[in-house]
Amino acid sequence: MNEKEEASMIDxxxxxxxxxxxxxxxxxxxxxAAATKLFSKKGFYRTTIKEIAKQAGISxxxxxxxxxEKEDILLLVLLxxxxxxxxxxxxxxxxxxxxMLRLMKTVDAYCRVVDRLSAATVLAYRSTKSLSVNRRQIxxxxxxxxxxxxxxxxxxxxxxxxxxxxxxxxxxxxxVLIAHGWALKSWYLRSRVSLDDYIAASLExxxxxxxxxxxxxxxxxxxxxxxxxxxxxx
Amino acid sequence: MNEKEEASMIDxxxxxxxxxxxxxxxxxxxxxAAATKLFSKKGFYRTTIKEIAKQAGISxxxxxxxxxEKEDILLLVLLxxxxxxxxxxxxxxxxxxxxMLRLMKTVDAYCRVVDRLSAATVLAYRSTKSLSVNRRQIxxxxxxxxxxxxxxxxxxxxxxxxxxxxxxxxxxxxxVLIAHGWALKSWYLRSRVSLDDYIAASLExxxxxxxxxxxxxxxxxxxxxxxxxxxxxx
Amino acid sequence: MNEKEEASMIDxxxxxxxxxxxxxxxxxxxxxAAATKLFSKKGFYRTTIKEIAKQAGISxxxxxxxxxEKEDILLLVLLxxxxxxxxxxxxxxxxxxxxMLRLMKTVDAYCRVVDRLSAATVLAYRSTKSLSVNRRQIxxxxxxxxxxxxxxxxxxxxxxxxxxxxxxxxxxxxxVLIAHGWALKSWYLRSRVSLDDYIAASLExxxxxxxxxxxxxxxxxxxxxxxxxxxxxx
Amino acid sequence: MNEKEEASMIDxxxxxxxxxxxxxxxxxxxxxAAATKLFSKKGFYRTTIKEIAKQAGISxxxxxxxxxEKEDILLLVLLxxxxxxxxxxxxxxxxxxxxMLRLMKTVDAYCRVVDRLSAATVLAYRSTKSLSVNRRQIxxxxxxxxxxxxxxxxxxxxxxxxxxxxxxxxxxxxxVLIAHGWALKSWYLRSRVSLDDYIAASLExxxxxxxxxxxxxxxxxxxxxxxxxxxxxx
DNA sequence: AATGAATGAGAATTCATTCAT
DNA sequence: GATGAATGAATTCTCATTCAT
Numbered sequence: 001m002n003e004k005e006e007a008s009m010i011d012x013x014x015x016x017x018x019x020x021x022x023x024x025x026x027x028x029x030x031x032x033a034a035a036t037k038l039f040s041k042k043g044f045y046r047t048t049i050k051e052i053a054k055q056a057g058i059s060x061x062x063x064x065x066x067x068x069e070k071e072d073i074l075l076l077v078l079l080x081x082x083x084x085x086x087x088x089x090x091x092x093x094x095x096x097x098x099x100m101l102r103l104m105k106t107v108d109a110y111c112r113v114v115d116r117l118s119a120a121t122v123l124a125y126r127s128t129k130s131l132s133v134n135r136r137q138i139x140x141x142x143x144x145x146x147x148x149x150x151x152x153x154x155x156x157x158x159x160x161x162x163x164x165x166x167x168x169x170x171x172x173x174x175x176v177l178i179a180h181g182w183a184l185k186s187w188y189l190r191s192r193v194s195l196d197d198y199i200a201a202s203l204e205x206x207x208x209x210x211x212x213x214x215x216x217x218x219x220x221x222x223x224x225x226x227x228x229x230x231x232x233x234x
Numbered sequence: 235m236n237e238k239e240e241a242s243m244i245d246x247x248x249x250x251x252x253x254x255x256x257x258x259x260x261x262x263x264x265x266x267a268a269a270t271k272l273f274s275k276k277g278f279y280r281t282t283i284k285e286i287a288k289q290a291g292i293s294x295x296x297x298x299x300x301x302x303e304k305e306d307i308l309l310l311v312l313l314x315x316x317x318x319x320x321x322x323x324x325x326x327x328x329x330x331x332x333x334m335l336r337l338m339k340t341v342d343a344y345c346r347v348v349d350r351l352s353a354a355t356v357l358a359y360r361s362t363k364s365l366s367v368n369r370r371q372i373x374x375x376x377x378x379x380x381x382x383x384x385x386x387x388x389x390x391x392x393x394x395x396x397x398x399x400x401x402x403x404x405x406x407x408x409x410v411l412i413a414h415g416w417a418l419k420s421w422y423l424r425s426r427v428s429l430d431d432y433i434a435a436s437l438e439x440x441x442x443x444x445x446x447x448x449x450x451x452x453x454x455x456x457x458x459x460x461x462x463x464x465x466x467x468x
Numbered sequence: 469m470n471e472k473e474e475a476s477m478i479d480x481x482x483x484x485x486x487x488x489x490x491x492x493x494x495x496x497x498x499x500x501a502a503a504t505k506l507f508s509k510k511g512f513y514r515t516t517i518k519e520i521a522k523q524a525g526i527s528x529x530x531x532x533x534x535x536x537e538k539e540d541i542l543l544l545v546l547l548x549x550x551x552x553x554x555x556x557x558x559x560x561x562x563x564x565x566x567x568m569l570r571l572m573k574t575v576d577a578y579c580r581v582v583d584r585l586s587a588a589t590v591l592a593y594r595s596t597k598s599l600s601v602n603r604r605q606i607x608x609x610x611x612x613x614x615x616x617x618x619x620x621x622x623x624x625x626x627x628x629x630x631x632x633x634x635x636x637x638x639x640x641x642x643x644v645l646i647a648h649g650w651a652l653k654s655w656y657l658r659s660r661v662s663l664d665d666y667i668a669a670s671l672e673x674x675x676x677x678x679x680x681x682x683x684x685x686x687x688x689x690x691x692x693x694x695x696x697x698x699x700x701x702x
Numbered sequence: 703m704n705e706k707e708e709a710s711m712i713d714x715x716x717x718x719x720x721x722x723x724x725x726x727x728x729x730x731x732x733x734x735a736a737a738t739k740l741f742s743k744k745g746f747y748r749t750t751i752k753e754i755a756k757q758a759g760i761s762x763x764x765x766x767x768x769x770x771e772k773e774d775i776l777l778l779v780l781l782x783x784x785x786x787x788x789x790x791x792x793x794x795x796x797x798x799x800x801x802m803l804r805l806m807k808t809v810d811a812y813c814r815v816v817d818r819l820s821a822a823t824v825l826a827y828r829s830t831k832s833l834s835v836n837r838r839q840i841x842x843x844x845x846x847x848x849x850x851x852x853x854x855x856x857x858x859x860x861x862x863x864x865x866x867x868x869x870x871x872x873x874x875x876x877x878v879l880i881a882h883g884w885a886l887k888s889w890y891l892r893s894r895v896s897l898d899d900y901i902a903a904s905l906e907x908x909x910x911x912x913x914x915x916x917x918x919x920x921x922x923x924x925x926x927x928x929x930x931x932x933x934x935x936x
Numbered sequence: 937a938a939t940g941a942a943t944g945a946g947a948a949t950t951c952a953t954t955c956a957t
Numbered sequence: 958g959a960t961g962a963a964t965g966a967a968t969t970c971t972c973a974t975t976c977a978t
Contacts, residue, residue: 516971516972516973517972517973517974518972518973528973528974529974529975529976532973532974532975537973537974538972538973538974
């Protein structure tokens with residue numbers, strides 16, 4: 001972490017010159033909204049500070065009263081996305097007792113946030129690596145928080161005996177990628193399936209499996225053949 | 235498509251000044267190898283032509299004899315990745331008759347290419363949008379070719395009655411994202427599960443489902459509740 | 469002199485918006501003290517108005533109620549230095565009759581002011597040229613006043629027959645540079661000689677000469693050789 | 703020393719991207735000549751890279767092939783000045799045996815280099831402090847080399863019994879400041895005395911003293927009074 | 937009088953691209 | 958074909974100065 005970055009972050013937060021907290025909030029929201037729009041359309045590097053300022057209706061110089069460097073803006077934008085997840089998903093499952101409904105509702109809510117923040121979600125995939133290591137860490141930590149929520153509802157199902165014993169980490173990302181996939185592959189999916197159907201179909205596939213009874217009958221043996229095959233071939 | 239881009243592409247190909255086809259091939263390979271390495275590490279925008287040239291052992295000026303603009307290099311790099319998929323997956327299932335094994339082997343092979351080209355796969359997610367619309371189209375077309383392979387093996391299973399009737403587009407991307415997920419989330423997964431186990435677990439989850447008998451018993455009703463709930467809530 | 473500068477100066481003074489004379493005095497003193505400190509440490513260009521304001525305990529905006537531009541602050545700072553000379557030196561020789569003691573005391577006092585305002589003296593050398601021509605003139609006029617004091621004590625000595633006939637302008641600056649040299653070369657001198665010794669040695673050298681009797685014997689001839697040599701060579 | 707500076711200097715030298723040594727030499731000379739002119743007129747901070755490039759007849763970007771940052775240019779400019787001293791003074795006294803003539807010739811040569819590099823000498827006084835500590839050190843080391851030359855000729859005179867025992871450090875700077883003074887106070891001196899006369903007068907004053915016989919008679923006692931006076935007064 | 941947020945011109949620096957050799 | 962010096966447009970960031978409150 002070089003000096004600049006050290007100066008830029010205090011407890012995972014971007015630092016500012018301005019005292020008035022409400023004003024900082026408001027200005028940052030302006031900047032982040034403008035930047036999200038532009039970054040999504042043109043990417044981080046193709047977007048200039050001047051453009052962000054113009055879009056936000058302020059002067060280029062003012063941006064630097066609320067942010068120490070351009071990369072801070074990216075951090076704020078990405079934070080907004082991942083914090084969207086962390087806030088909205090728990091809200092969606094609040095009060096729901098049934099473990100399986102909680103699980104479904106989690107995926108459902110996740111997909112809907114992603115749908116709402118679609119461009120920003122794609123942006124997160126594109127641009128997280130553009131962040132310095134430290135800032136990237138901040139984003140990944142928030143992703144881990146989301147993972148924890150998903151892990152929690154999975155645990156609920158397992159404790160209720162609704163899910164068979166399995167590797168939770170793998171399942172977490174299969175569920176997460178249902179949600180992220182909607183944004184990542186929206187160029188393909190959006191014209192072929194509605195969000196509602198996408199959620200239902202994805203859940204059904206993963207929860208009940210895609211195989212027919214006949215398919216289930218041969219699964220185990222075929223998986224064994226795959227493994228042997230791989231051992232031999234690889 | 236502006237003039238530059240028009241000039242840059244003829245039948246989806248990058249244009250060059252040099253006549254000698256073999257030399258073009260060799261130089262491009264040098265450049266692409268160097269660029270892949272650097273783009274993966276530092277990203278497209280943070281990598282300079284000078285660095286690529288140095289890494290490739292040639293002069294900066296020479297790069298422009300084999301490529302019209304920097305973005306062409308990105309296109310070549312990404313093409314290499316997606317063409318890796320298009321070539322290696324079919325090779326892996328060549329000669330296999332059993333539809334379910336073909337399906338598994340497809341995912342297996344996909345995961346292994348992705349594992350091999352991990353950095354480049356992530357690069358594809360990061361950088362495809364950095365391409366101009368036309369170049370992006372080229373990459374997405376190659377992705378569609380890969381999709382077609384996956385769709386084909388799914389069809390095989392469906393025709394054999396091994397997979398229940400379902401939305402193929404959704405399933406395609408669930409399978410594809412198993413593979414891509416290995417690269418995208420390698421920062422999380424790699425330390426927690428081996429590639430072999432990841433493939434087996436992912437396949438098992440998606441093919442046979444993650445629910446227990448008890449879970450399967452309540453799935454249908456719970457999905458209905460989710461749908462009602464959503465209808466009401468949204 | 470452009471409009472701005474014309475507006476900025478009336479009779480060698482910096483102009484202000486504020487009426488209350490005492491307040492102006494007080495505020496300016498605050499600003500000058502802060503600026504002297506910062507200019508000495510970081511130089512004129514590396515010091516920002518914000519920093520000066522902060523150091524002075526006021527707001528950046530307020531500075532501009534007491535000063536028309538940043539350069540005015542530099543003028544005020546440098547004026548303070550040269551006026552330090554103009555005031556303190558005469559005070560030191562007040563009442564002294566003996567011409568030679570007056571001369572010595574002048575140099576002595578000059579060296580001691582310079583020692584006290586060491587950083588600011590160096591600042592004057594560094595930054596006088598950063599002033600616009602008109603402001604620079606103001607400073608140089610004050611330097612001429614100091615010169616006049618020195619010239620006066622020299623005259624006193626000459627009239628008393630204590631100093632041989634010579635070019636007064638040259639001697640003035642030899643004396644002045646004894647004082648200034650203490651600040652300009654303090655990085656070298658300060659660790660090697662005390663101020664008291666420096667003053668005594670410098671005066672002794674210049675007043676009585678550095679040559680021994682033997683040296684004095686050959687001086688005239690050697691100077692002639694130098695002149696011939698130069699004529700020939702150059 | 704931060705990374706940038708570390709990268710900028712290898713053995714007190716400014717680093718470049720270009721290999722061809724002769725070309726580097728030529729381009730740097732162009733840049734330094736242009737910068738010297740502009741820095742002298744407008745100062746370091748008021749001079750832009752664009753202006754330097756234009757004055758040098760090259761493009762702004764090219765400057766950065768021969769220099770890592772703007773401050774490097776200042777270093778090169780100041781090095782040229784101090785190295786002018788280090789080279790020309792020894793050349794002037796080469797082959798001269800007579801100790802006193804060597805001393806005179808040293809001051810004479812010093813004054814003449816300073817006269818030739820007048821603007822740059824003043825620049826050195828103004829701008830050395832604008833350098834980072836490390837680069838400043840480089841310049842000061844060269845100044846010490848010049849000091850050593852002066853110290854050496856003084857020693858020669860002392861060994862020959864031509865100069866009475868005294869503090870050499872003080873005398874060094876009295877001699878050095880004769881030379882520097884010519885540039886520093888040229889705005890005053892140049893119109894009042896010729897360089898030849900300035901050198902002769904300065905040397906005569908310092909070597910033989912400015913006091914008349916009568917003055918010499920009272921010097922010792924007056925100096926004592928000064929010292930007592932100071933003790934009392936301070 | 938005082939504040940400090942806001943402005944916007946300007947500067948250093950980078951780097952894709954060109955071109956003389 | 959190959960080189961690498963040269964170009965200059967574009968970008969981030971700073972900071973003197975203004976102005977609404």
